[in-house]
Amino acid sequence: MVDKVNLAEKLAAVDAHFSPKIVGQLNDLKLEVVKARGEFVWHTHPDTDDFFLVLDGRLTIQLRDRDVELGPGELFVVPRGVEHCPKADEEAHVLLIEPLGTPNTGDAGGPLTAVEERI
Amino acid sequence: MVDKVNLAEKLAAVDAHFSPKIVGQLNDLKLEVVKARGEFVWHTHPDTDDFFLVLDGRLTIQLRDRDVELGPGELFVVPRGVEHCPKADEEAHVLLIEPLGTPNTGDAGGPLTAVEERI
Numbered sequence: 001m002v003d004k005v006n007l008a009e010k011l012a013a014v015d016a017h018f019s020p021k022i023v024g025q026l027n028d029l030k031l032e033v034v035k036a037r038g039e040f041v042w043h044t045h046p047d048t049d050d051f052f053l054v055l056d057g058r059l060t061i062q063l064r065d066r067d068v069e070l071g072p073g074e075l076f077v078v079p080r081g082v083e084h085c086p087k088a089d090e091e092a093h094v095l096l097i098e099p100l101g102t103p104n105t106g107d108a109g110g111p112l113t114a115v116e117e118r119i
Numbered sequence: 120m121v122d123k124v125n126l127a128e129k130l131a132a133v134d135a136h137f138s139p140k141i142v143g144q145l146n147d148l149k150l151e152v153v154k155a156r157g158e159f160v161w162h163t164h165p166d167t168d169d170f171f172l173v174l175d176g177r178l179t180i181q182l183r184d185r186d187v188e189l190g191p192g193e194l195f196v197v198p199r200g201v202e203h204c205p206k207a208d209e210e211a212h213v214l215l216i217e218p219l220g221t222p223n224t225g226d227a228g229g230p231l232t233a234v235e236e237r238i
Contacts, residue, residue, distance in 0.1 A: 004187050004195040026170045026196050026216060029148075051145045053214075055192065068123050073174065076123040077145050095172075097145060097216070 007033055007055055011093050013119055018112055020096055020104055021119040030116065032096040039087040043106035048099050050078040057092030061085075126152055126174055130212050132238055137231055139215055139223055140238040149235065151215040158206040162225035167218050169197040176211030180204075 002024075010023045010033045017037040024031035036059055052061060053075040061068040061076055062085040068076050078084045086094075105113045121143075129142045129152045136156040143150035155178055171180060172194040180187040180195055181204040187195050197203045205213075224232045 002196060002198060004189055004193050007192045007194065024194065024196055026148075026168050027199075027218075029145075031170075031194070031196075049145050051150075070123055073126045074123050075126065075143065075150070077121060077143055077150075079121060080146075099146075 005031070007093075007095060010119060011035065011055070017091070018104070019114050021117055023119060025100070026097070028099055029097050030100045030102075032098075034094050034096055035091055036086055036088040036094055037091045040085055041105055041108050041110060041112050042083055042085040043108035044081060044083045045078075045098065045102060045106045046081055048102055049080050050084070050102075051095075051097035052076050052078070052086070053095040055093040055095055057088060057090055059092040059094055060087050062087060124150070126212075126214060129238060130154065130174070136210070137223070138233050140236055142238060144219070145216070147218055148216050149219045149221075151217075153213050153215055154210055155205055155207040155213055156210045159204055160224055160227050160229060160231050161202055161204040162227035163200060163202045164197075164217065164221060164225045165200055167221055168199050169203070169221075170214075170216035171195050171197070171205070172214040172216075174212040174214055176207060176209055178205055178207050178211040178213055181206060 005023045020032040020034040022030045054070040059070045124142045139151035139153040141149045173189040178189045
C-alpha cells in the first residue's frame with residue numbers, strides 16, 4: 001500500500017549533500033528529495049527533461065547562457081540535452097523528478113554519481 | 120526558452136476551483152496547478168498514476184478504503200486504476216502531475232471535466 005510522503009520528514013533523514021533519495025514513484029519516474037549545498041557538476045541528460053522544485057532555501061540552476069535562480073515554491077524543468085550545473089551557497093531542499101535509472105550526474109559520471117536508494 | 124515557474128504567482132491567476140491549469144511540462148507529463156474546494160468526483164485513471172503535492176491548505180484524497188490527508192509539503196501518488204475523489208473543506212492549492220491528455224475526471228467524465236489550458 002502506498003502512503004503519503006511528508007517531504008520535510010524525508011529530508012530530515014538525509015545528511016549528505018547532492019545525494020538524492022527516492023521517496024516515491026510516478027509511473028516510470030522517481031520522486032527524489034535532495035539537499036544541495038555547494039556546486040554540483042556540469043552534466044546533460046540526453047534522453048530526459050529534469051524537474052527541480054525548491055522546497056526550502058535557494059538553488060541556482062546554472063545553464064551555459066544564463067542562471068535560473070529558484071526560491072521556495074519555484075520550479076524549473078531543464079530540457080533534455082541542455083547542459084546544467086546546480087549550485088547553492090546555503091543548503092537548499094529540493095524535490096527532483098526524472099525517470100528511474102537516470103544517473104544524477106547524467107553524462108558526466110564521476111564521484112558525485114549516486115546509487116538509487118529509497119528512504 | 121523555458122523559464123522558471125513561481126507556483127504561487129500562477130495560482131494567483133486561477134479563479135475557478137477544480138480547474139487545473141498547465142504551468143509546465145516534464146517529458147510527456149503536464150505540470151498543473153489547481154485550487155481545490157469542495158468535493159470533486161469519484162474517478163479512476165486506468166493508465167496512469169496521479170501525483171498530488173499540497174502547496175497550501177489541506178486536501179483529502181478519498182480512496183474507497185481510507186482517506187489520505189495532505190497538508191503543505193505532503194504528496195501522494197494515487198496508483199493507476201485506484202478510484203479516488205479529492206476534497207477540501209477550505210481552499211487548497213495543489214501541484215498535479217500526470218501525462219498530457221489525461222482528463223482530470225478520468226473515466227468518470229461529466230461537467231467537471233476540464234479543457235487543457237496553459238497559463
